[in-house]
Amino acid sequence: MKTAFVFYSYTGKTRALAEKRAGKEQAELIEIKEKKRRSTVAAYVLGSLAARRQKRAEIEPVAADFADYDKIVVAVPLWAGFPAPAFNSILELLPRGAKVELIITSGSGNSTGSREKTMALAASKGVQIVSYEDVKTAE
Template sequence: MKILCIYHSETGNTHSVMEEISRATGAEMLRVRDRAGYGKVTMYIRGIPRALRGTHAAIEPDAIDLSGYDLVILGSPVWASRPTPAANAMIQALKNCLGKKALLVCTSGGGPGETLTLMENHAKERGMEVAGSFHVRFSMRGDRNQEEMAALIQAVTKLAEA
């Protein structure tokens, strides 16, 4: 089974989760970048209000072809209890996604808020079959919750074997 992790990450937390999935399962990785080019301050000043409004960022790449992949893992940080504008645009940029299985992943220092629900709605609107959703928490030191990470890896492995 061919697996692709598609994600947005500004601070590196979501990136580290996707790297671990890739190491454990052989999944390919595609990092989506927001053309706004946030810094630490502008991420909060400009990015958070855009996330609250549910806007879509201009992203690179602006089209993502899923033909040839069986499972897609979509990842986003949690900004103000929502997916990032780049993650919203990422899901809209998917091509040939009808009927594809998707796992949704969000990362944060707190709770997921509405992030996974909104990502699921967007993925289903694109015709994807959502097979599960996961939240991986990070501590203030940057350590991720190992139990949540293990459950995510187990789910990906189980879907890959099916």
């Protein structure tokens, strides 16, 4: 069973979760990086707005061919109640028919308010979210 663990992380928490979980199931870690590193202000203002509008981020090219994997896990942080814009870019990389286990990390909140929109966007790209998990990273 070949598993890809795809993640985007801005402050390192989703990376830590991805490294821990990918190690457990011997998955291949694939980090998605934005082309330009956002400043904190840019992340909170423009990034949050883009997340709420379900806009894509400009990301570095990814070498992996996702059609090669039996299982794809995607982990991204929550920004202003929505998955960070990198998530919307990840959806574009996945083959139609892909089955994805989605993990959304957050501080004190959760993604309940955006869940339906996230599922709808994924479905419109032919991506099936087979499991959905909110993980709080704040202590």
